[in-house]
Amino acid sequence: MNEKIIAKLEILAESAKYDVSCSSSGSTRRNKNKGIGSASKSGICHTFTADGRCVSLxxxxxxxxxxxxxxxxxxxxxNDIPRAGFTPRELADLTIEFYRRNYIEGLFISSGIVRSPDHTMERMIRVVKILRTEHHFNGYIHMKAIPGASDELINQAGLLVDRMSVNLEIPTEENLKLLAPDKDHKSIYQPMRQIHQNLLENIEDRKKFKSAPKFVPAGQSTQMIIGATDESDKQILQLTAKLYKRPSMKRVYYSGFVPVNGYDKRLPVVQDVPRVRENRLYQADWLLRFYDFNVDEIVNDRYPDLDLTVDPKLSWAIRNPQFFPVDINRDSYQKILRVPGIGVKSAKLIVMARRHRRLTFEALKRIGVVLKRAQFFIICHDMKKFKILDSSAEYIKLSLQDTPLLEDKAIYQPQQLVMGW
Known part of the structure; x- marks a missing residue:
C-alpha cells in the first residue's frame, strides 16, 4: 500500500468517526459464484456481533x-482541517485489500457532499458496484444516503448494499436551519420515505419472484446529535417513536455533541461530552422497542427530560408506586416486565417456571433477577423470609442510583450493543 493511500486513509477514517449509525447489520448475504466474503444476519459492528463474534468494519x-x-x-x-478524497476504484481496492488481510469483514461508506447530492451519490454507488461486480464481494456494506439525491440513485444503491442510513442530525427543523442552513428536514425525510417504500415493494416482489434482488435487507438507521441544540428528551423520544412506526427503521442512534470546530456562536459551550444523557436515551429507546412503554410514560409535560441519576425504567417505577407491588407468582408477563431488575429474558423464564412451582426469592436469583433492584417492587412466595423495605421514593433512588444495569446481563452502548435490560 503506497504512502499516498495511507495518508488519505488516515484523514478520511478520522473524518468518519463521529457517525455512530453503523453498528449492526441484521443482513444475510451468502457467497455465490466463487466470490469472496459473506454477511451474517447476527450482526456486524465495530466490536462484537450479537452472537459474540469480534468483527471489524x-x-x-x-x-x-x-x-x-x-x-x-x-x-x-x-473548517480548517486536512482534506482528502479517494477515487471510487481506490476505495474499492482498499476495501478488498483490507478484507484479504483479514482486517475487516465489511464496509461503512459515507461522504462529504461535492458538487451536488447526485454527483456524490453516484460516486459512492460506483465504489459498491466495483466491489459487487468486479471483486464479487458479498460482505456487509452500509451506505450513508445523501439527502437531496434522486429517487433513482437511492433505488440503485438499495439493491447493492445491506443497509442505508439518512441522518436527521438535529431533531427539529428550526434548530437544523440554525446550525445547518444548507439542509432541511424535507430533503432528509424524502430518501427515508423512498427507502421505506422501496423496501415494502421489494418484499412483495420477492413473494412473486424469489430470484428478485433484495433491497436494503438490513433496513435503515438514523442518527440525532444530542446537546448541540435545546430539544428536550421528550421531543427527541417523540420523534424516535414516530420513526420506529416504519418497519424499515431498525435503529435510531444518539450522538452526544462534541465541540470539534472551535468557537461558533451558534453552538453551546460544552465542557464534557453528555455521555450520561446519551446513555439514558439509549435506555429509553430500549424501553420503547422491547418493553411496551409509551413515550408519555417515560417523559411527559411534567418530566420533559430523563433523570440522569437513575435509569428511565427505575425512574418510571418510582414515579408510579400505584403499579406495585407486582406478585411474581400471579401477575401478567407485561406487569413483571416493568419491574426494575427484571429483563425480557428473566420475565419469560419467570412465567415459564411458575407453571411448575411457586417462585421464591432464591428461585428468582437463580433465574437472573437483580434482587437489589427488584426487592422494592415485588412480592413472592417466601416474602417473609426476605426483608421487603417499606421505603420512600427518595430512599430507593439513593440506594440504586449507582447500581449498574445487570438485567439479562446487559449494558448497551452506541457502538457495542448487547441484548436485554
Missing part, C-alpha cells in the same frame, strides 16, 4: 471535502 468517507457548512460537523466547508 472499515468506516470511511469517500471524501471529506464538503460544500455544506454545518456548524456541528468536523468536515464543514469553513
Amino acid at each position: 472499515l468506516k470511511i468517507m469517500l471524501t471529506n471535502y464538503c460544500m455544506f457548512d454545518c456548524a456541528y460537523c468536523i468536515n464543514r466547508q469553513s
